[in-house]
Amino acid sequence: MTVLLVNPAGVRGNGRSYVGEQKLGDPWVYSSMPMEHLGMMSIKAYAKRRGLEVVTVNGLVAGHEGVEQTWQAMQAAVAVSGVPRLVGFSCIDTFAEVLWLARRARQCWEGVQIALGNVIATLNYERILGEYDCFDFVVVGDGEVAFTELALAVVNGAGVEGIAGLARRDEQGRIVCSPSGLVDLDELPWPAREELPTVLGDGFAASVFTTRGCPYRCTFCGTGAVSAMLGRTSYRVKSVDAVVDEIGYLVSDFDVKFLSITDDLFVSKHPGSQQRAVEFASAMIGRGIDVNFMIDIRLDSVVDLKVFKQLYRAGLRRVFVGLETGSYDQLRAYRKQILNRGQDAADTINALQQLGIDVIPGTIMFHPTVRPEELRETARLLRATKYTQPFKFMGRITPYPGTPLYQAYSAAGYLSAEWPLGQWDFVDPHAARVYADVVARIAPDENISFDEAEAFFLARLDEWENASAPQIAGTAGPDIGAAATRIDRSASKAPCLPTGHSVRTEHSSLQLVQN
Numbered sequence: 099m100t101v102l103l104v105n106p107a108g109v110r111g112n113g114r115s116y117v118g119e120q121k122l123g124d125p126w127v128y129s130s131m132p133m134e135h136l137g138m139m140s141i142k143a144y145a146k147r148r149g150l151e152v153v154t155v156n157g158l159v160a161g162h163e164g165v166e167q168t169w170q171a172m173q174a175a176v177a178v179s180g181v182p183r184l185v186g187f188s189c190i191d192t193f194a195e196v197l198w199l200a201r202r203a204r205q206c207w208e209g210v211q212i213a214l215g216n217v218i219a220t221l222n223y224e225r226i227l228g229e230y231d232c233f234d235f236v237v238v239g240d241g242e243v244a245f246t247e248l249a250l251a252v253v254n255g256a257g258v259e260g261i262a263g264l265a266r267r268d269e270q271g272r273i274v275c276s277p278s279g280l281v282d283l284d285e286l287p288w289p290a291r292e293e294l295p296t297v298l299g300d301g302f303a304a305s306v307f308t309t310r311g312c313p314y315r316c317t318f319c320g321t322g323a324v325s326a327m328l329g330r331t332s333y334r335v336k337s338v339d340a341v342v343d344e345i346g347y348l349v350s351d352f353d354v355k356f357l358s359i360t361d362d363l364f365v366s367k368h369p370g371s372q373q374r375a376v377e378f379a380s381a382m383i384g385r386g387i388d389v390n391f392m393i394d395i396r397l398d399s400v401v402d403l404k405v406f407k408q409l410y411r412a413g414l415r416r417v418f419v420g421l422e423t424g425s426y427d428q429l430r431a432y433r434k435q436i437l438n439r440g441q442d443a444a445d446t447i448n449a450l451q452q453l454g455i456d457v458i459p460g461t462i463m464f465h466p467t468v469r470p471e472e473l474r475e476t477a478r479l480l481r482a483t484k485y486t487q488p489f490k491f492m493g494r495i496t497p498y499p500g501t502p503l504y505q506a507y508s509a510a511g512y513l514s515a516e517w518p519l520g521q522w523d524f525v526d527p528h529a530a531r532v533y534a535d536v537v538a539r540i541a542p543d544e545n546i547s548f549d550e551a552e553a554f555f556l557a558r559l560d561e562w563e564n565a566s567a568p569q570i571a572g573t574a575g576p577d578i579g580a581a582a583t584r585i586d587r588s589a590s591k592a593p594c595l596p597t598g599h600s601v602r603t604e605h606s607s608l609q610l611v612q613n
Contacts, residue, residue, distance in 0.1 A: 101150065101183065101184050101253070102152070102172065102175060103142065103153070104155045105157060106187075106189075107158050107164075109162070109163060127487060128302060130356065130416055131302050132302065132304070133302040136289045138241075139292075141246065144246055145246045150249055153182075155168065155171045156293060159293045169198075172185075173206075183210065184249050185211075187199065187214050187215070188216045189218050191518075193218060193518035197230065200212050200232040200233060203232075211235070211252055214226060215241050220324050220327070222499050223238055223265040224265075224273050227266070227267060235258070235264055235265065236264075237265075240279070243262070263279055280334065281334075284337050291352070294348075294352055303392070304357050306359055307336075308336045309334060309361040309363070311332045312362045313325075313363070317431075317432050317433050317503040318432060318497065320498050322501075323500055342385060342387065345391075346385060355389060356390045356415075357390070358392045360394075362394060363399070364395060365393065365395055365399050366396065367399055372402065375409060376405055376408055380412075387413075390414075392418065393409075393416075398436045398437075410455060416458055417450060418459075419447070419458070420460040421460060447482050456484075456485075459490070461476055461493055462493055463492070463494065466507065466512040466522050470562045489540065492536055497513070499516070528562045528565060532561075535558055536554070
């Protein structure tokens with residue numbers, strides 16, 4: 099073996115993997131979760147086309163319950179295929195695991211070179227290469243071509259200076275980054291599917307991606323931050339025919355019954371995107387492909403219900419909708435202007451439900467300046483979706499390093515820890531107490547119902563409002579939004595990065611779960 103790609107499990111705070119969670123929990127919750135690492139498997143397929151065999155270890159799919167199991171799997175792969183010349187790691191929120199594994203690899207395998215990719219790596223390549231000598235390279239942006247070119251260079255003893263989308267240290271120890279190129283999605287081979295039988299056997303969903311990046315710039319989103327960093331043309335789509343061909347293959351060869359389309363945004367409010375959604379649905383119907391599927395949308399994606407009626411006819415049964423918050427002002431602070439003032443998000447939710455489409459809500463309950471009235475309104479929207487999972491009341495925003503939200507929280511003095519993930523403190527002590535009480539009540543009780551969790555949550559909000567009634571202050575939302583806007587504009591001028599690209603938690607750059 100000369101090349102190894104690794105994705106750690108990302109073990110949760112309770113010590114269980116997502117696979118372990120699924121086996122103990124409600125299968126419905128996990129049945130549409132896409133566990134394949136399409137980014138990693140796309141790199142593997144592309145490398146194979148170029149004549150290079152890549153071995154993969156995915157602790158997420160394997161259900162590893164600790165980083166030691168992932169290391170054992172890496173050693174087992176090496177025992178069969180030989181010591182690697184290059185190891186690539188994928189990282190979104192698993193930096194501590196990746197760092198541990200990279201250091202073990204460095205200690206164990208003499209001469210091995212180590213690369214890191216995905217959203218966090220792309221947004222923070224200078225810091226990573228400046229502070230962690232166990233990493234030799236960071237793949238910035240799309241991973242298929244850049245990582246394959248790097249691997250071929252390492253295997254053949256060639257130079258890496260001309261590889262687009264590669265950050266490294268030069269001979270003087272300075273961090274340099276070659277401009278990242280954009281991959282034509284229609285020219286990529288389909289991702290390798292060796293993980294899919296395990297994923298399906300564990301009760302998760304098969305998955306495809308049909309786009310990369312996002313045309314929007316929500317302050318908390320890594321995809322938007324990378325898209326801004328790499329240029330306006332970074333949002334790309336596959337042709338409808340190519341997408342439907344791949345879905346047909348999954349249905350015929352793997353007997354897939356449910357599919358998750360992992361795009362950060364499958365359809366936007368833009369007329370061209372609406373038309374593409376209709377063309378996709380028509381092609382699925384025309385070819386007689388019988389599979390149910392899920393997509394991710396924004397609330398303002400629902401421009402014309404006729405589009406979603408056609409998608410329903412084609413098999414759409416679930417949508418993930420980024421509602422985020424019930425506060426109009428806070429949505430503006432997040433630069434997510436999906437509502438007009440006075441518009442009720444519940445109306446759109448109910449309209450989708452009446453078509454027979456389940457709504458999975460993306461909500462952000464707690465942030466540093468949250469007020470009880472916002473939490474109450476967000477809880478109302480959660481109830482409207484009929485997604486009765488108590489853990490939603492514990493939602494807390496994560497400021498990922500490199501995003502505008504992270505920069506704004508840092509500037510405002512909210513961060514209590516800033517790496518590898520931002521951690522923050524509440525401005526109002528009442529909010530901190532409510533959050534602590536909600537977590538203490540809901541997290542340990544696996545049998546708590548949604549109604550019980552909601553009642554406790556709302557009762558704590560009542561107490562907060564009663565305690566702070568004489569001195570209610572306004573939120574800091576608009577100020578944060580202004581700071582985020584300033585940061586976002588400066589991010590577009592990042593050094594060594596041209597126009598073009600995308601990601602989120604799903605695609606390219608040695609990416610994680612969905613893509």
